[in-house]
């Protein structure tokens with residue numbers, strides 16, 4: 108349904124700004140060159156890094172236009188091109204504010220335009236490569252090295268000039284830069300992955316080593332891979348977002364982005380490379396980026412995933428709904444206080460009790476419709492960063508793990524129900540779940556043993572820990588014995 112006649116474009120944007128309170132780019136967008144290539148320009152990138160870059164260019168200019176590279180889907184290109192790559196950011200708080208973002212100047216689709224992508228990456232004006240390709244995009248094996256058996260990596264090793272993976276593109280472009288005497292770009296990961304820069308560096312160096320040790324050495328000496336922590340709750344754009352934003356700005360925007368007001372980007376202070384004036388617009392540079400990462404993954408993301416699985420089993424649809432339930436609210440507060448805070452050393456700049464409380468308040472933002480189903484995706488990857496390290500640290504510190512095991516058991520049940528009902532599971536390990544026969548069992552000991560046998564997720568220290576196994580079986584049994592409506596009482600009694 109098109110609600111308004113005018114289409115968002117560079118011609119209509121000026122009109123918008125004159126007639127309404129919509130913020131638009133204040134830098135000279137037409138003459139701004141592309142300085143950043145971003146791999147994976149999905150919702151999060153467009154609501155977060157692109158906005159910081161936009162605000163930095165509004166503040167002090169610079170040639171930091173972004174070329175977004177979608178690795179597979181052509182949708183971003185199709186939709187955004189028709190509106191001159193402009194889109195609206197809607198910030199949902201007590202009231203909603205709108206900002207038209209102009210930082211993205213081009214979108215390429217890697218599997219259709221690999222030559223253009225490599226050209227853009229290897230050209231001297233590209234100073235920085237950023238990426239949001241999610242946990243699975245790093246193609247890493249369980250031991251942290253590049254998974255040489257990963258289908259995309261196998262493809263790229265056989266066809267290095269026509270890559271399909273982010274790693275393949277980065278290395279091919281760096282190879283050309285080295286060959287042509289062009290200074291290397293830096294690579295800044297913006298994925299919600301612990302030690303994201305370190306992990307990416309490992310993947311890139313392992314891949315380069317397959318071809319040429321000199322290239323590997325050159326990359327190791329010339330390319331920085333800073334670690335970074337990113338945060339802003341960004342529910343995916345739904346039909347109602349398109350309609351309500353288009354109505355509010357009085358122009359049809361077919362791909363606006365919505366997010367909460369809170370936004371944080373913390374980058375390693377040791378990194379000195381060329382970049383937009385991000386520090387002028389709120390980006391924090393710190394010596395303890397890993398501390399921030401841990402705090403965020405362990406508090407915000409662990410609580411999110413817990414709500415996603417337990418909350419879905421209780422038939423809640425959104426984070427707001429689940430957190431507004433008294434039983435679930437008490438449960439996540441207790442989980443944070445008793446088992447998460449204290450499992451790690453927070454950065455000195457952060458009061459972790461206040462931080463935890465603020466996160467739970469963010470979940471209670473009634474304007475944000477954040478689907479539990481969206482957060483539930485890719486559990487096999489996410490839980491390895493959000494729950495398992497906390498369990499492991501608590502064991503070492505002789506602290507309780509029972510609430511964390513409840514959270515893990517609810518993931519087991521969530522997946523096991525999906526397998527039983529033959530539903531689609533959005534997870535790179537979905538095939539493994541379908542192949543693990545025990546997951547279908549009515550015997551909860553077998554189910555737990557089946558999950559723990561997946562060695563790409565669970566390492567031996569956890570598999571052999573009898574206390575953890577007992578807790579998982581106990582919780583899975585009580586989840587199975589409790590009707591959805593009573594789950595709130597169950598979690599509140601833990």
Ligand code: CS2
Pocket residue numbers: 299337338339340341407408411412481482483489
């Ligand atoms: C969420 C995150 O989908 C998920 O897994 O937990 O996307 C979360 O909203 C962001 O990390 C917040 O910064």
